[in-house]
Amino acid sequence: MTALAGLGAILTALTVAWVISVRLRDASIADVCWGAGFVLLVWLYWLLSPAPSPRSWLVAVLTTLWGARLSLHIFRRNHGRGEDPRYRAMRDSHGPAFWWRSLFTVFWLQGGILWFVALPLLVAVRAARPVALSAVDGIGLVLFALGFGFEVIGDRQLERFRADPSNRGTVLDRGLWRYTRHPNYFGDATLWWGLYAIAAATPGGWLTVLSPALMSFLLIRVSGVTLLEDGLRSSKPGYDDYIRRTPPFFPWFPRLRR
Numbered sequence: 001m002t003a004l005a006g007l008g009a010i011l012t013a014l015t016v017a018w019v020i021s022v023r024l025r026d027a028s029i030a031d032v033c034w035g036a037g038f039v040l041l042v043w044l045y046w047l048l049s050p051a052p053s054p055r056s057w058l059v060a061v062l063t064t065l066w067g068a069r070l071s072l073h074i075f076r077r078n079h080g081r082g083e084d085p086r087y088r089a090m091r092d093s094h095g096p097a098f099w100w101r102s103l104f105t106v107f108w109l110q111g112g113i114l115w116f117v118a119l120p121l122l123v124a125v126r127a128a129r130p131v132a133l134s135a136v137d138g139i140g141l142v143l144f145a146l147g148f149g150f151e152v153i154g155d156r157q158l159e160r161f162r163a164d165p166s167n168r169g170t171v172l173d174r175g176l177w178r179y180t181r182h183p184n185y186f187g188d189a190t191l192w193w194g195l196y197a198i199a200a201a202t203p204g205g206w207l208t209v210l211s212p213a214l215m216s217f218l219l220i221r222v223s224g225v226t227l228l229e230d231g232l233r234s235s236k237p238g239y240d241d242y243i244r245r246t247p248p249f250f251p252w253f254p255r256l257r258r
Contacts, residue, residue: 038114053131054131063195120205147191188215
């Protein structure tokens with residue numbers, strides 16, 4: 001029942017966001033809601049849990065730290081720029097029907113994915129035992145810290161790079177971006193495997209493994225690396241060379257130029 005309550009809550013919240021997006025003619029609001037949606041779910045699960053434990057507090061705080069920062073970052077990045085080109089293309093494709101179709105194809109679809117990815121949070125927050133944190137929880141915390149660091153630092157380095165007009169049309173290949181073409185996506189996937197590890201420290205928690213796996217798949221093959229690089233290869237002349245020498249996702253030393 002708690003899981004169904006979470007699904008109902010997230011679909012309701014995204015329906016409200018959809019109404020706002022229709023009024024503003026900007027479906028990009030959905031991106032801002034992504035991180036905030038996880039914060040909503042984790043605290044709903046926390047409130048509905050039988051008795052809060054150190055693990056439930058840990059998961060709620062970590063999720064809030066990640067989700068609030070991500071939503072704020074996306075809001076600041078998108079503010080004043082109009083609708084994201086992805087949604088503009090969908091609007092053009094659907095025509096006058098986009099205003100109501102976007103409820104299903106953008107907002108509710110995101111809500112269903114978000115709810116499924118958040119299943120480890122449900123398990124970790126509601127688990128009654130083990131009461132004390134374990135070594136597996138520690139591994140999860142380390143993975144979360146590593147991923148969160150990559151995401152925050154990667155976003156910050158990209159933000160500073162874009163703010164310099166002299167970098168227009170060039171490729172960021174310094175800092176973390178020297179070792180992976182997408183440090184922020186790598187960080188996002190890693191921290192979710194960390195949250196999964198915390199859930200896996202509880203009885204039956206390992207069964208939620210498809211949730212971080214889906215998140216990783218989306219970041220690598222669907223809405224993350226693949227989608228972004230299709231546009232970058234056509235807009236940045238040096239991006240093909242950057243691809244040849246820099247690992248796509250997992251950080252490693254760049255290949256030497258011949």
